[in-house]
Amino acid sequence: MAHTAAANDTEMPTTLELVSKTRCFKGEVRKYTHVSAATNCKMTFNIFLPDAALLRKEKVPVLYFLSGLTCNEDNMITKAGSLPYLSEEGIALVTPDTSPRAAGVAGEDDDWELGTGASFYVDATQEPWCKSYNMYSYIQNELQLLVSESFAVDATRTSIFGHSMGGHGALVLALRNPGHYKSVSAFAPICHPSTSNWGRKQFTAYLGCNESAWAAYDATELAKTYEGPELPVLIDQGDADQFYRSKQLQPSHFVIAAESSRRLVVLDSRMQPGYDHSYFFIQTFIQDHIAFHAKHLKL
């Protein structure tokens, strides 16, 4: 089975290859691969399609979830327990991979915090990364166009969320594209990467030493200058999270930035006592996040 869709501005046809499909709740989980123009390699994603979309009875709202360091397209869809709620709400879920893989970039597998599994969802400007590490454009433009042209999803009702590095990615995409997403949420996001080791290391590699280029990928910096429309944001953070404790995440910086946004970034930031950085934490609050997005996707 193959779909053909115009996947980028040059109208180069992109072919989706179905890897697997599995019935789950009242819908299907499918895995697809395709050759990406943005990343210059084969990319993989999963999609949950509720029955209404499978039967093409209607276009359904769609949620994108960006995973964290070391993860791939499978972590969210297998471990987060989101599917009962998505099925009930009739919302599609897309879980992309976290980076290019086997892209042929020198050193891409040398360090778990850089390269494979660690894209930080930027468009790299520096060698050797700039050929493939363009996950910002991949997610924001290529993948979303491909999904909306290939499946019965309503691109005008799109929201996004993520975990850790993927929470950073979700916040950045939402803040840089006002009005594109109905809502954004995050579990334990990296909130101020320009000032934490998770961020400074990768931005230096991908974007270069000139820190002025970093603000475009920093949720806290972007929130300070966000000009609307109102963006609903939900953040959950566990206080037993080792990366929160070692100041890699810094949610308080984002809270202050949101307050300075004249309430255009409408933030509900919750500290959850006792929870860590794992998918067990995500499981615990996933129902709240799906309900939050469902409310805004169905307004």
Next chain:
Amino acid sequence: MAHTAAANDTEMPTTLELVSKTRCFKGEVRKYTHVSAATNCKMTFNIFLPDAALLRKEKVPVLYFLSGLTCNEDNMITKAGSLPYLSEEGIALVTPDTSPRAAGVAGEDDDWELGTGASFYVDATQEPWCKSYNMYSYIQNELQLLVSESFAVDATRTSIFGHSMGGHGALVLALRNPGHYKSVSAFAPICHPSTSNWGRKQFTAYLGCNESAWAAYDATELAKTYEGPELPVLIDQGDADQFYRSKQLQPSHFVIAAESSRRLVVLDSRMQPGYDHSYFFIQTFIQDHIAFHAKHLKL
């Protein structure tokens, strides 16, 4: 942190070593290792303890889940989506490993259907397996005693369930120990292993060529002669399951055997159209299984 418990009939002390603990919903997921007398090697299990048990305010009911071929102690607790319902019901969950590992048995890692990850939950009588492959006694006696002596769980309110090879294990343990389990359920269980390739191959290796020894580990044969008390059984089977289609599972054999049990095996056997053998299938029906066990554990 270590617990000491009398783990077997000889009162040899067994020390539980805590590997990790993570808050999840209103409770904790913990991973422990211990040296097993039954399997002569180190074994690992996960346990979900709801807050009532953590605070030792009360002893809570306990569910054991046995996983299938190639799985370990993590599959169920990370991928099945059971924890919201267990937390809500206040029921503990124990997920043992599926076999000894690195037990030093010749050939244990040569074949995914035999040895590591493929114990079939028997007490092996044949060389080289009999030294370690005693998962029936491990689960039924050693592990359950260790858990009930180490945690605030009520051993008089125990139920069991499983998937595929683990569904077979759960049914066998429940049928061989009348009154011990309040209820048993299974996802896509191997129901008649004496007559399917999944079963004949392993029973020959573990129990020998004399098929008369196999009936003690065959749910269909055990159901025929079960003498009570009444045993509530729930089975879900997907009709798109490749192993169902290739006749490895044979739920209809178990249905006929349960009918011949003078209704002492009280079976609800459900065929679920479109679902396969994966944890996406388990996710879909896990809420029903938890509710089924909760009803019987709380009678």
